[in-house]
Amino acid sequence: GENVEQHPSTLSVQEGDSAVIKCTYSDSASNYFPWYKQELGKRPQLIIDIRSNVGEKKDQRIAVTLNKTAKHFSLHITETQPEDSAVYFCAASKRDDKIIFGKGTRLHILP
């Protein structure tokens, strides 16, 4: 079955700097890669997703890149702000199959 590895488990960056979180997956048939943000005490919410037919997707300060050959994908947050502090989860899935999550990255934005 699918296995998703996520690194780092904790990340601290200075406000205004960029943050990068990386994930690898094992099943080459996976074709959908969402990222979720979970603020303290709240439910996970989708922030961006990418499908295997594109290599990069951007939404304001957030971007995701996908390398199908290497089976890894990354989340990039630029110009970080205090409200970016949260736990971020990557996930991988294929049609009609389960959605498997990485173990999460706790992002701290330092003032």
Added chain:
Amino acid sequence: DVKVTQSSRYLVKRTGEKVFLECVQDMDHENMFWYRQDPGLGLRLIYFSYDVKMKEKGDIPEGYSVSREKKERFSLILESASTNQTSMYLCASSGTGPSPLHFGNGTRLTVT
């Protein structure tokens, strides 16, 4: 806006009790999922369902069962609760997939 509602926010049960966690979604989604969330372990899939009366095991189904008698409702059952099932349980739904998950607020279950 998709709404996924879990019946309880906090629940305390005794070891050996049968526990029901209920989840209802209002968007006519085909797919529903149960995850448990533990510190350092992320979100682990317990069971999922792609249709009424259909269920599939996730990565950690042991000690759990599910029921989906109606499209909008997906129940997680702990047949005989144990202390190692103390956790945060998250229900989610999605449309025909793969597509984004919409999560409920979670149920924090404590088994004493």
